Structures are given as C-alpha cells and as structure tokens.
Amino acid sequence: MFGYVRPVRGEMKCKDFDLYRATYCGLCRCLRRRYGLLAPMFLNFDFTFLALLLWEPEERFTPCRGRCHANPLLKKPMCPDSPALELAADESMVLTWWKLRDAVRDEGLWGGLPARALSALLRPAYRKAARRCPDFDRAVRGCLEELSALERENCPSLDRTADTFARLLQSAAPARGPEGRVLEQFLYHLGRWIYLADARDDLEEDRARGRYNPVLARFGPGGDDGALALTMDHSLAQMGAALQLGEFGCRMPVLENVVYLGLPLVQRAVFDGSWAQIKKQKIWRSDR
C-alpha cells in the first residue's frame, strides 16, 4: 500500500534534495531512537513526505550530522529530532502495524506467516506508538474496520471505499486552525489518491485471485482507465489547491515537486504497468 509518494529527483534543486534526504535520514534516526532497531526497516517515501508536511512552518532547515543506521561507518546530515518528526515517527509506526495486520488477515494461515512474525516482533513498538497518539490509532482502526466491511459486501462505489482510507490519512493532521484545515483537505485527497493507485496496481492480481477490488466493483471486469485516471487527477488538483493555501516555508519546493511531478508520474507508471518493476527496487542501496 505504501511507496507511491515520491519526488522526481531530476527536477529538484540541490538544496531541496538535501532537505529531502536529511528528512529521510532524520526520520530514520527518530524511528530507531523511539522504537528500536527494527523500526527503520519500515521507513519509506510516504512517511518521509508525512514528516515534511507536518513540519512547523517557521522552522528552518538546520541539519545536524548523525550516524547512518544502514552503514554506521558513515555520518550523514540529518534533521534533528523535533515534535513534528516525532509525530511522523509515531504515526508511521501505527500505520505500519495496521498494514501488517491487514496482510496477516488477507494472506490466510500460511501466506500470512511472515507478516504474523513481523507483527509479533513489532507489537511493543506499536503499543508505545499507540499510547503516544491514541486518537490517530483509534481513527486508523475505525477506518480500516469500515473498509473491510465495505470489502466484504463488495461495495460498488469507488468513492465510498476510497473515503475510508482518505479519512484514515486525514486524521494524521493535528487539528489546529486554518492550517489544520488545509492539511486535512490535502491529506484526504492524498489518501484517496493512494487508495485508488493501489487498487489499480492490484487490479490484475485481484482479478486472477477473485478478490474484491474497488475498481473492478465499480467499472466491471474490463476496468476503465480513462475514468479512473480522471477521478485521480481531480484528487491531484485538490491537493495542489490545498497546498497553495498552506504555509510550508522552506519545504514548499519539495512538496510542490511531489504533488505536481512525482504523483502524476507514479500514476502514469501504475497505469502503464511499469510501476511493478519500479516498486520492487529497494530504497537503500549499499553502493557508494
């Protein structure tokens, strides 16, 4: 379900790339400090983006140097711990946990074994995270229950099923004033977009295995890429409109890169099938 939200590196300025990488590394360190050695394994582009979104607008980019988790011999610039980074780390843990539980439920007794083992290892970390952001944990649990109920009844409405995941992500925004409203609207459509992209990505597999897929339920066995792309484009447009109303300070160029270039490109890759190859690649590479 994760990994869709990424910037296009070639279109970034060097300083924006530095900011992105330092946020990634900072979040990695924050996860390790708060949730132990296993937690950074689940770090991905989406959580990095969440951290960038939640950052306090007035906060400047002042990286410190820290030891890399993947290669402790290296020191790298990373964003120091801050309330926003910690919130992103807590919410990442909660999301990771529920994604694992989802996999356990979906894959059955034997197929779900790896996920089951991982979630057993992760349980203490999840407990801690859930204590730190109880509202978010409750919202995620509630939305996922609604979603699985809709899946069971084979819900034909694309919007209704996507709405559950959209509200799930929406609750990641700390509610405060107009800035909170902007974030909520942004995250709602980001969640909606992620859910639809994921549904399109799983289309073939779900068709072959006879599982529920919202795109199949809505458009029939043939699917309808044109209509689906259009409705996803609308969510992208709403994200752009919300983004422009927020105060994001020095992170604005990175966020704009993701929203105006990264997401449309990923969407295209999901539709033409090249995403299947792209998503397999690891984020971490040991060369260099």
Place this chain on the structure above:
Amino acid sequence: MNDPYSVLGVSPNASDEEVKKAYRELARKYHPDNYQNNPLADLAEEKMKEINEAYDAITKQRTGGGGYQQSSSGGYSRGSYQQSYSSGSSNATYARVRNLINAGDLGTAERLLYEVPQKDAEWYFLSGSIAYRKGWMDEAMQNYTRAYQMDPGNMEYRQALAIMQRGNMGGYRPAGYSSGMDAMDCCSTMLCLNCLCNGCN
C-alpha cells in the same frame, strides 16, 4: 496590517513592474476559478483580499499617497469563490439545499435532497455538487453527467461537467511545474523514477 511588500513577496526597492508581476502571479494562484466549490474557498478568498489590499497600498504609496486610488486589481478581485447556487431554483427545497451547500453544511443538504421524491436534472446537479465538495469525485462526475443528459441546454450543468472533464489540467501550477513531463515516453518514466530509488543513500 502586514507589510504590503512582504505580502507580495517582493523587496521595497522592487520596480513597479516587478510588483505588478508578483501581484499577478499571486492573483493567478488564489483566483476564484481554482477554488470553486472547494471547502477551502474561504481561505483562498482571504488570501486574495490580502494581496489586493497590499497591491492597492503599494500603488497608493507610489503614486504619492494622495486621495487618489488607482483601480489596480485588474479584474482579479471580481468573481465568486462559491458557485452562485442561490439563483435559478424554482423549487423551494432546492433553494434551501443550495444555501446549505454554500454554508458547507453537506450532511443536512444531503438529507434534505434525499427527501425529494422526483429526481430531475437539478436534483442530480445538486447531488453532484455535494459529492464534489466532499471530494467524492467519481460520484460528482456521474451525477453531473446525468444532470447534463437530462437537460443539455442548462449552462450551469454544462459548465460543471466541463470542469469535471478537464481533470488536472485546469488549476494553478507554479512556474516550472507546467506539465512538461507529459511528453515523456515509457522508458524515460522508468529511468526517472529509478533515479529516486538511489536518492537516499
């Protein structure tokens, strides 16, 4: 009030031309067309008001600060952030539903609409408007299409449908993000997203 120059994001020594350019860019960004039936329309309207005031203050200052005020907004301040729902309803319930949508009370609007026994073109149009405001874009598309099919002559329905069919092409994009990536073929898409993957080592 904030410093008008910082509102427009220019230095106080900027030339008139630069001030005007900055103002136009911001006005393009917060233009009502980009926030039609958007739950954040009120915030965009506030921003627009702020930059209009800032631009007016600067032009006033620069033309000598007298009682004369240039009509500077160049037509940008006109236009509404809400669709003009209040007009054109013959039905009393529909008029109330339109008011509720304007006020952002979608739950009540939806309930009221579902009590209407006869579903005509306007019913589908309003139903589409509620869906759009909620972010349920697929349902908005279906309802607008239905409204248009039932009454193809109605400008309001036709316009709503045209906006839906436009997708992501309409709204504001900052300079440098205009959809240049569209020309990219499949292989370079691969390459481009591959770049990101070693982005974090």
